[in-house]
Amino acid sequence: MKAAVVKGLAQTPVYEEFAEPTALAEERLVAVTASALSHLTRSRASGKHYSSSGHFPFVAGIDGVGRLEDGSRVFFVLPSRPHGALAERTVVPAHRCLPLHDDLDDVTAAAIANPGMSSWAAYAERARLKPGETVLVNGATGTSGRLAVQIARHMGAGRIIATGRNEEALQELESLGADVTIPLLQEESALDVAFSREFAAGVDVVIDYLWGRSAELVLTAAARAGQDARPIRYVQVGSMSGSDINLPASVLRSSAIQLMGSGIGSISLDRLIACIADLLKAAGRGGFRIATRMAPLSDIENAWAWDETGGRTVIVTEA
Known part of the structure; x- marks a missing residue:
């Protein structure tokens, strides 16, 4: 063959x-x-x-x-x-x-399963997302990130914040469910202000596809919100911006951040397969x-x- x-x-x-x-x-x-x-x-x-x-x-x-x-x-x-x-x-x-099911064609099912599973598993298995909570998707303009926005809305997120480098793609995310978009190409001082504003208002879950410098800025802003903010479940999924970050120990000591990963190993294979099954059922009905x-x-x-x-x-x- x-x-x-x-x-x-x-x-x-x-x-x-x-x-x-x-x-x-x-x-x-x-x-x-x-x-x-x-x-x-x-x-x-x-x-x-x-x-x-x-x-x-x-x-x-x-x-x-x-x-x-x-x-x-x-x-x-x-x-x-x-x-x-x-x-x-x-x-x-x-x-x-x-x-x-017949409501999902072969090509769409093949295309959506892996990138969609990355956020479905992160929300369902790691963050335990609850309806009404606020989600920040760091790196939302790629295929996986765009689906992460749609899936967060499908799961009942109350507010969705999306970051990315592609400003045109960020604008498109508003039609997919994003309430706030933050361009990552702006000056770091402006980024810090934008992130600090959102965490002061309250963020429950971060799904991170980038890691690298943007993750450092997000985590620092989250820590600065401190004890006045509700606990944050930070789920690391991808590392498109780099495999390492510089994270001061005080960021975790001074905040209620729960830092975790999501992927093969952190979630059992059986549970990942179950997440794919749930995603494919939802994709047919929800039209992601x-x-x-x-x-x-x-x-x-x-x-x-x-x-x-x-x-x-x-x-x-x-x-």
């Missing part, structure tokens, strides 16, 4: 033949129809993600949409290695195959908006280099 095969560390997957998968007793053979090039897919393929196996060759792709041998349509997560989602066929443990663009599996080497400017890239294996 044809697949996107990774042959070595940091190498782009190539379109070539790979061994046909054979399902064991607790696995399901899936005929793949669509799989998205998420950050996690790219990171694991490059060997940079902490969950990468380091064994080559293997088929890239961590999740996707396909059909079982009985014809039922499923969303699947984490195929059995060395098989992956970017192939004509793959094998997946049965409990990682989720039934898909996500831009997508498609490429055939045979064009994987070119599509691998695309950025997300034109939307989440979804690789399809059939017309």
